Amino acid sequence: MQLLKQPTAATIKVGPFVDDGDGKTAETGLTISQADIRVSKNGGAFAQSNNSAGATHDEKGWYGVPLD
Secondary structure, three states, X not given: OOOOOOOOOEEEEEOOOEOOOXXXXXXXXXXXXXXXXXXXXXXXXXXXXXXXXXXXXXXXXXXXXXXX
């Protein structure tokens, strides 16, 4: 878990995402849209992130998620 102070903009890394068939091959071509990214602020209800770009692949199955 990574904590961010308000109002801080940061790009966090999530992953690694791996193939469900063998459990080790990195998933590098996933499409993770804004609607797929759900966040909870101060323990409140989960909601879609403000970031319209979604997540982008960085390397070896790790994705960057911009938060603001």
